[in-house]
Amino acid sequence: MAARIFYEKDTMTVFLDGEIDHHSAAIIRAGIDEAILASRPGTLVLDFGGITFMDSSGIGLVMGRYRLLRALGGELVMTNLPESISKVMRLAGLEKLGRIEEREVTV
Numbered sequence: 001m002a003a004r005i006f007y008e009k010d011t012m013t014v015f016l017d018g019e020i021d022h023h024s025a026a027i028i029r030a031g032i033d034e035a036i037l038a039s040r041p042g043t044l045v046l047d048f049g050g051i052t053f054m055d056s057s058g059i060g061l062v063m064g065r066y067r068l069l070r071a072l073g074g075e076l077v078m079t080n081l082p083e084s085i086s087k088v089m090r091l092a093g094l095e096k097l098g099r100i101e102e103r104e105v106t107v
Helices: 022-039 056-072 083-091
Strands: 002-008 011-020 043-054 075-079 099-101
Touching: 002 022, 011 022, 011 056, 022 056, 043 056, 043 083, 056 075, 056 083, 083 099
Parallel strands: 011 043, 043 075, 075 099
Antiparallel strands: 002 011
């Protein structure tokens, strides 16, 4: 599991790759939270384009980042969700926490 973090103006984009499970989610969560607290972005974009598997830990990952961003006055965007993950996110109601966009973000 890898999470590459990029900044552009007031936006922090996290490109996620591989699998999100209980073990990897804890590592990703710590890295993203550290970066959020250091830069205080207005927008956090979680790009799921490279995710091949995600269990319920991925939902928890999104919910926790939403809570942190909300406390700091920021917004959450989820993008490039594979179809199966998009379905799970929508069933969990995560579109109420942030925007789900189908866009290509390149670095």
